[in-house]
Each structure stands twice: as C-alpha cells, then as structure tokens.
Amino acid sequence: VRRARQLLHMSVLAQSASPCGRYLAAGNNYGEIAIFSLSAALSAEAKEESKRPLTVFQAHPGPVYALVSTERHLLSASDGEIKAWPWAELGKKEALGGYWEVTGPFSAPQLELRGHQDYIHCLALREQQPQCLSGGEDGTVRLWDLRSGAQVQVIEVHKYQECSRPQNGKWIRCLATDSDWMVCGGGPALTLWHLRSVTPTTVFPLPQCQHHVLFHQDLV
Structure with missing residues (x-):
C-alpha cells in the first residue's frame, strides 16, 4: 500500500x-x-x-x-x-x-563527493579530463577530481559583481562545459567563464533565470 x-x-x-x-x-x-x-x-x-x-x-x-x-x-x-x-x-x-x-x-x-551546503541542481563533465562540475543552491560551482574525489576549485559566482543579481538569489541552476570553458546561470546572470583563470568573460543580457544551457559548436 x-x-x-x-x-x-x-x-x-x-x-x-x-x-x-x-x-x-x-x-x-x-x-x-x-x-x-x-x-x-x-x-x-x-x-x-x-x-x-x-x-x-x-x-x-x-x-x-x-x-x-x-x-x-x-x-x-x-x-x-x-x-x-x-x-x-x-x-x-x-x-x-x-x-x-x-x-x-x-x-x-564507489565514490562520494561532499562540499555543497545545500542541494545540488546540476552536474556536468569536463571534456578530456576526469573532472566533474556541480552547481547548487548554495551559489557555488565546484570542480571535482573523479580519480581522488578531491574538491579542486570553488567558484562563488554571486560574489562577482558582473554576474550578481541579488533580487534573484545566488542559486546555480544550470551549467555546461567545453574544454577550458564553462557557462552557468540561475539566480546570477548566465555567464561564460574561462576555467583556468577562473574569469567571467561574457555576461549574457538575459533578464530571466535560466534553467538549461549547453554548448553547440561555437554557440551557447
């Protein structure tokens, strides 16, 4: 029953x-x-x-x-x-x-990755590297080494002024990767990042909160 x-x-x-x-x-x-x-x-x-x-x-x-x-x-x-x-x-x-x-x-x-302080919205794999990225309600994107389970990097997207939209919150709802590039969004603006330098390079002028994103050839 x-x-x-x-x-x-x-x-x-x-x-x-x-x-x-x-x-x-x-x-x-x-x-x-x-x-x-x-x-x-x-x-x-x-x-x-x-x-x-x-x-x-x-x-x-x-x-x-x-x-x-x-x-x-x-x-x-x-x-x-x-x-x-x-x-x-x-x-x-x-x-x-x-x-x-x-x-x-x-x-x-076989492996557990812990670090997010709230629930996790999205996962993406990094091409040609044994790494995974996760985005969560806590406003962070975290980069993980899938061989060791170690947390490699934490990006607090909402703390970058060009990405921040306090009226929408700090949660990260979607992300995608393409080699050394990442695009993510949610509460903060949809933004293209260079992962090696951890630098936001392009902020897309979209007023709504994004829920899905992907790379297609040279497009986002």
Whole structure:
C-alpha cells in the first residue's frame, strides 16, 4: 500500500543514459534510482514486463536532482552530496534477469563527493579530463577530481559583481562545459567563464533565470 501511494506522488527529476546506450537511469523525488533496459523496452517484441526497471535502489535520503554518466560511473546528486555508482554493477542485473530492489553490491557507492551546503541542481563533465562540475543552491560551482574525489576549485559566482543579481538569489541552476570553458546561470546572470583563470568573460543580457544551457559548436 505504501509503495502504491508513493507511485501516485512520484516525480522523475533527472535521467541519464549509460555510455553504451543500452540503459537509462532515472532519479526520483524519493531518492531512488531506477535502471531501465532501453534495448528491451524499445524492441519490436517488447512486452509490458520489458518496460519495468531492471533494478531500483535507494541512492540518497533526499531527492535525486541530477544525473550524469562517465565511461565507468553513474553520478547522482542530491542534498549536498554526489555519489558515483559503477555501471558495470548496474548492468549486471540484466544478465541475472528479473526485478531487483534496493539490493546488490552497488548499494554502497564507489565514490562520494561532499562540499555543497545545500542541494545540488546540476552536474556536468569536463571534456578530456576526469573532472566533474556541480552547481547548487548554495551559489557555488565546484570542480571535482573523479580519480581522488578531491574538491579542486570553488567558484562563488554571486560574489562577482558582473554576474550578481541579488533580487534573484545566488542559486546555480544550470551549467555546461567545453574544454577550458564553462557557462552557468540561475539566480546570477548566465555567464561564460574561462576555467583556468577562473574569469567571467561574457555576461549574457538575459533578464530571466535560466534553467538549461549547453554548448553547440561555437554557440551557447
């Protein structure tokens, strides 16, 4: 009965495909991550059972706000923490068959990144480097080394006068990276940054708060 009630009020807040393209991870407001087999669900012979998750596990005590995949891990973000789950373990459940819930060797993450003082809105991977960037409600963008789990850099965007918009708050809702460049926004203005020098180079004249951003070729 409890699970049935949860399903009525469940919201999917984030999703990410595996690097091989065979699986889809979806995170919800209960802190759970479900892993689906895309190949099975999209098959011409797919049945209702094929559309059920291969596994559902409790990733965080609070909602899963962001997901992103590296070649080896699924990264999930919640209230002040980022966790790394090995895709090699998540994908094993398809080979075993059936439905698995809150079990398995991946119930403990291989890596935990802590530093944000509030919930984390967004994650992005830095190209050609084993690094991840996160933006949060605390107004910071944090750069992480995924090999060691160390926090490499903290950028307090709202403290830069050209970016600050106190009337909108300091939260960072979206970010994207392209080599040595980052663009981020939310409460502060949408701004292009040079990461090596930690310098804001371009402030985009958009009055609204941005919720999504990406790089496309030479465009933002």
